[in-house]
Amino acid sequence: MSETKETKEHFWGDPTATLDWCEENYIVHKYIAEFINTTTNLIFISLAIFGIHSTLKYGLSFRNVLGYAGIALVGIGSWCFHMTLLYEFQLLDELPMIYTTCILTHNIFETGEKRRFGLYLPLALFTYASGVTAAYLYINDPVFHQVSYALLVSIINFRSYYLLTQIHKASIKIRMKRLLFTAWTMFGLGFLFWNIDNIACHQLRQSRYKIGMPLSHLLELHGWWHIGTAFGTYYWIVFSSYIRVILLRKENEYKIKWGLGFVPYVVKVSKNSRKEMKLGSKVE
Incomplete structure (x- = not known):
């Protein structure tokens, strides 16, 4: 096939963002600067919608809805950014990554029925998010954003692994460890691809x-x-x-199911199923 070239006309105007990724601009569609980088954000949005639906359907904590909504916002912002390569939409992509991760940080630290850290944790996270926003608008350096985001992700991962040590039932601990390691693997592979895309763009x-x-x-x-x-x-x-369900000792009321074999979600266990689970544990 003949070599593809970027079109001269940019529907959204010349890029104003501080980043322009390896995908060549406007070679697939005249209205979309980076077609693949744009459309892959449907994964964020679809998983977020499904997560919100399952959370509300099975009566889980509303905090999860906020986390999923944050993912959807990141997906929408990233869609707009890669579609236009405009600076204002770059901010709509990058800053919600910080805000959403702050929500997830709160959720992994507050796992009890009552608040352990009171207002100190949300206040600290709000201050962090506000500080990063103000500094990023002034510094205007994507590396600053990346480091700020990576710091939050690292805190979340250390806390998550610590909580694994608080699970005493071996069978549940193994399942949860597999789920966490799967999350890390997917994120790690994505990070690897991100770096290769940056380093080996010409090739x-x-x-x-x-x-x-x-x-x-x-x-x-x-x-x-x-x-x-x-x-x-x-x-x-x-x-x-x-x-959190496990730490609240409600694991007999909920379980994890897998949709399509690769999309996990938490469901409420019916009374009949709960009786079968208790009978099964007695037999063991």
């Missing part, structure tokens, strides 16, 4: 020219970053939701 573009569309889209690695982080974050919210 990736040359390979895409040789392969030709549509198979060349498989080498749009920033899109794989979206997919990996969407699933990784979704898995982690399910982990966070269910580990």
Whole structure:
């Protein structure tokens, strides 16, 4: 197939964002600057909608709705950013990443019936988010945003692993460890693809020219970053939701099911199923 080239006309005007990723602009659709980087955000939005639906359907804590809504906002912001490459939409992509991760940080630290940290934790997170926002608008350096985000993610992961040590039933602990490690793996793979896309952009573009569309889209690695982080974050919210159930000693009232074999969600156990679970435990 002949070599693809960027079109000269930019529907949204010349890019004003401080970042322009490896995917070439306006080669698939005249209204979308980065087609794959844009459309892969549907994964964020779809998983968020499903997460909100399952949370409300099975009567889980409303805090999970806020987490999923944050994921949806990140997906929408990222869609607008990659579609237009405009600075204002870059902020709509990047800053909600900080805000959503602050919500998730709150949720993984407040796991009891009553608040352990009172207003101190939400106040600290609000101050952090506000400080990062103000500093980022002034510094205007994407690396600052990336470090600020990575710090929150690291805190969440250390806390998550610590909570695993608080689970005493071996069978449940193994399942939860697998779910957490799956979340880490998906996120880690996405981060790996993100770095390769940045470091080896020239080589990736040359390979895409040789392969030709549509198979060349498989080498749009920033899109794989979206997919990996969407699933990784979704898995982690399910982990966070269910580990709170365990710590509240309500694991007989809820269980994790897997839709399509790869989409976990927490469901409320019916009374009949609960009786069967108790009988099963007596037999053991």
